[in-house]
Amino acid sequence: MLNYRKIEPADDKALAELIRANLEYCHLDIAGTVYFDPELDHMSGFLQCYLRKSIL
Template identity: 45%
Template sequence: MKIREIQEKDNPFVAKIIRENLEKHQLNLPGTAYFDPELDQLFQFYHSRTHANYWVLVNEADEIVGGVGIAPFQEHLAELQKLYLVEGVKGAGYGHKLLEYALLYAEQHYQGVYLETSSILAKANQLYLRNQFISLEQPLGATGHTLMDTWFLRLF
């Protein structure tokens, strides 16, 4: 497995992984990433912003099995976005590897990283807590993900 930057050809594969994960947890609803207008054009979205990027995890056949993004959020803060994996690789440490990769990038450009998620995604929430994120009582701002009920922050 290797991590590389998203390419334009990757757009439909990444969008499919994200949608399938959200459908599995009945989160294919307005107010989640499922309906983000940029979901089908992540390459363009991340490459049109300063200090933003999206990385994909690919297997030996160069098939995308996961991804993660960092984008500007508020002054001096980035937002960790769209960390998802296909079912077949979950539980093998690849979520941690993607998170670590994104945090190393963010640390070069920001003072911290914010993220929003759902309490339904318990394993993801455990990953964030194990990686020095602190739980917040409320969101730090409006991202459009109104159904998210769990918020984290990690300062560098």
């Protein structure tokens, strides 16, 4: 059984590493992609803001 929870700031580093590793695997670690976006390292804040707006 899977347990779901909200993404927390402590998850940011692992999430960014996972996304970047997959971009590297697909040879998409190139300029103009999210690979170089500094906001990728702060996904929990983005997702919390996004979810608040989508619920309203």
